[in-house]
Amino acid sequence: MDLVDRWVALAGPHTRHIGVELDERYGEPHRRYHTRAHLTAVLDLVDELAGHAADPDAVRLAAWFHDAVYDPERADNEERSACLAARMLADTDLSPAGVQEVTRLVELTTTHAPDEDDRNGQVLCDADLAVLGADPDTYAAYAAAVREEYAFVPDEFFRAGRAEVLNGLLALPKLFHTPDARARFEEHARNNIRTELMLLSA
Secondary structure, three states, X not given: OOHHHHHHHHHOHHHHHHHHHHHHHHXXXXXXXXOHHHHHHHHHHHHHHHHHOOOHHHHHHHHHHOOOOOOOOXXXXXXXXXXXXXXXXXXXXXXHHHHHHHHHHHHHOOOOOOOOOOHHHHHHHHHHHXXXXXXXXXXXXXXXXXXXXXXXXXXXHHHHHHHHHHHHHHHOOOOOOOHHHHHHHHHHHHHHHHHHHHHHOO
């Protein structure tokens, strides 16, 4: 099943045009990590973790929109993605409360810090950050792709900014919030992050 068909299965055939536009967005040529492959990986993991979510379909819709707007030269991509979700989903039969939940979840990917009782947010954030807990080769490819997306930033500034992000992640009491993701990814993620920090300072 291709991505557009996957969207239609989730949101209905009358929304195919939305799926087509989202698929095109994730295929933009400037993307190196935030691509169709990343979207597919997030959707797959949301499916695996769906039993933890209060509203799995809201999480799936949010996954579709979470990187729909992606410009590495801007700092408001999540906010703009949430606005896009609100605008596009207003033309569907999703309830206003449903649209509000999707936009809230998209905005949550700014911090990846869901509340203890936010089961939907926990699933989305865990699925989005799962690459941190991947095998070392996959993680290295992810880190290289992120660097490519920020090719316009000189090395000195990229290293400093990236180290700040990674140290912020390490300082969190936990990177993953659902029991399944925490068991699968937490330890690997912290090891990967420490390794990347070591390489950045080499």
